[in-house]
Amino acid sequence: METTFxxxxxxxxxSLIWHVAISGFFFAIAxxxxxxxxxxxxxxxxxxxxxxxxxxxxxxIIDLWQSxxxxxxxxxxxxxxxxxxxxxxASMREWFRPLKRRTVWASxxxxxxxxxxxxxxxxxxxxxxxxxxxxxxMLLWATWVTGTAIGHAVGGAALDPKALAFDVLVPAFFVxxxxxxxTGRKQLLPWATAAAGAIxxxxxxxxxxxxxxxxxxxxxxxxxxxxx
Amino acid sequence: MTADFLALDMSFDxxxxxxxxxxxxxxxxxxxxxFLMMRWIPEGGFVSRWLSAIPxxxxxxxxxxxxxxxxxxxxAGLLVTLALSAIxxxxxxxxxxxxxxxAAGRALL
Numbered sequence: 633m634e635t636t637f638x639x640x641x642x643x644x645x646x647s648l649i650w651h652v653a654i655s656g657f658f659f660a661i662a663x664x665x666x667x668x669x670x671x672x673x674x675x676x677x678x679x680x681x682x683x684x685x686x687x688x689x690x691x692x693i694i695d696l697w698q699s700x701x702x703x704x705x706x707x708x709x710x711x712x713x714x715x716x717x718x719x720x721x722a723s724m725r726e727w728f729r730p731l732k733r734r735t736v737w738a739s740x741x742x743x744x745x746x747x748x749x750x751x752x753x754x755x756x757x758x759x760x761x762x763x764x765x766x767x768x769x770m771l772l773w774a775t776w777v778t779g780t781a782i783g784h785a786v787g788g789a790a791l792d793p794k795a796l797a798f799d800v801l802v803p804a805f806f807v808x809x810x811x812x813x814x815t816g817r818k819q820l821l822p823w824a825t826a827a828a829g830a831i832x833x834x835x836x837x838x839x840x841x842x843x844x845x846x847x848x849x850x851x852x853x854x855x856x857x858x859x860x
Numbered sequence: 861m862t863a864d865f866l867a868l869d870m871s872f873d874x875x876x877x878x879x880x881x882x883x884x885x886x887x888x889x890x891x892x893x894x895f896l897m898m899r900w901i902p903e904g905g906f907v908s909r910w911l912s913a914i915p916x917x918x919x920x921x922x923x924x925x926x927x928x929x930x931x932x933x934x935x936a937g938l939l940v941t942l943a944l945s946a947i948x949x950x951x952x953x954x955x956x957x958x959x960x961x962x963a964a965g966r967a968l969l
Contacts, residue, residue: 651952673869676876683884693883701875703882710883714890716918721894723914728895740892745922752915785868797963800937803926804955806919807938808945813916826917827924834925846921847914854913855906 634760635730645747645767648754652746653771655801656687657779663690664783670697674784681780685773686744688840689713709839716843719851720748727755728762735762742769745843746805753812818857826850933969937962 660681667677667690684690689710696706721740728736739762747768754764830846837845901907927935941958945951 651955672876673871673873675868675870675872676880679872679877680880680883683880684887686887689883689887693879701879703875703879706879707882707886710886711890714887717887717890718894718897719914719918721891721896722898723911723918724895725898725911736895737892740895741888743891749915749919749922756915797937797959797966800934800959800962801955803923803930803934803938804941804958806923807941807958808951808954809919810942811945813919815916819913819916822913822917823920826920830921830924831928834928842925843918843921846924847918850917850920851910851913854917855910857909 633726633755633758635727635762636760637731637735637763638761639763641761641763642767642770644761645751645764645769646771648750648764649747649768649771652750652802652805653775655799656746656772657775659687659802660776660779661783661786663687664780664785665787666691666694667697667780668784668787670694672697672784674781677784678777678781681777682773684710685741685776686710686714686717687776692839713840716745716840716847717743717748719844719847720745723752724748724765731762739763739766739769742766742773744769744772746802747772749806749809749813753809756812756815819854821857822850822854825853933965934962937965 663681664677667680668674672680680690692709692713693706696702696709720743728739731739743765747765750768751759751762751765826846826849828846829849830842833845834842898911927938937958939958940961941954944954944957
């Protein structure tokens with residue numbers, strides 16, 4: 633399939649993700665509140681959100697944030713929690729390979745679970761414009777940094793998004809990716825393997841390992857199945 | 861709110877900066893590394909089938925523990941979203957109605 637990269641694609645990426653950016657904003661507020669509780673300065677918390685831009689790992693290192701900072705453990709925890717994105721990047725090969733190196737390197741800074749899933753779902757529907765990933769990621773990044781800044785400034789006074797069911801918004805957004813990514817019954821076995829692997833990993837392995845465990849197990853089963 | 865509400869802590873510890881840059885470098889490696897590594901892996905056959913199976917497997921792996929751990933009301937909300945998207949409803953409508961169903965359920969029960 634063809635690959636393009638346009639500014640219109642950047643804008644469309646933003647418009648496809650704005651409702652997720654809202655719940656990401658509330659998650660960022662919570663991250664800012666927690667960062668303040670463990671003694672991170674406002675500037676440190678904001679810079680972390682801007683540089684790292686990966687919520688699960690930022691939450692995972694919160695317990696490690698004490699003096700002296702265990703740098704190696706922090707780095708390894710970050711690697712463990714975020715290694716799932718290696719799989720997501722690998723799955724983008726066919727789409728992003730024709731692009732210039734600096735376009736690729738800039739685009740992948742903005743890869744997160746949710747805009748990867750959105751972009752890949754659009755690709756399955758025939759999308760050519762690879763700028764979707766970067767555009768959606770830029771909006772998520774802006775709301776993520778802003779949310780952290782507000783959360784840290786306001787502290788525990790932040791509102792409770794649970795009453796508005798914002799905690800369901802993110803899984804719901806992943807749910808709508810199921811249909812475009814589902815290609816038929818051949819996927820039942822890989823998907824069941826992925827689900828079982830993820831649930832077991834979630835129960836028995838600490839540190840957000842469920843995505844990479846389920847993702848590797850399920851995709852390998854899918855690779856081993858012939859004539860799909 | 862007192863005046864210190866706006867007194868943002870602008871201090872920056874050197875070790876904290878190193879920790880943040882380390883986390884950033886590691887995270888950027890995970891974002892870009894998977895794509896770059898595919899350059900050395902031959903195409904075709906198993907690799908093509910494996911790559912095309914990744915999106916579904918990762919999506920299911922993200923969702924499965926959540927669905928396993930949440931309550932029946934949240935599951936019902938996600939089912940509303942799934943059903944609407946399966947019959948071809950607009951994505952935003954599907955997400956909003958599924959989420960609204962949970963918010964309404966929580967308010968009522």
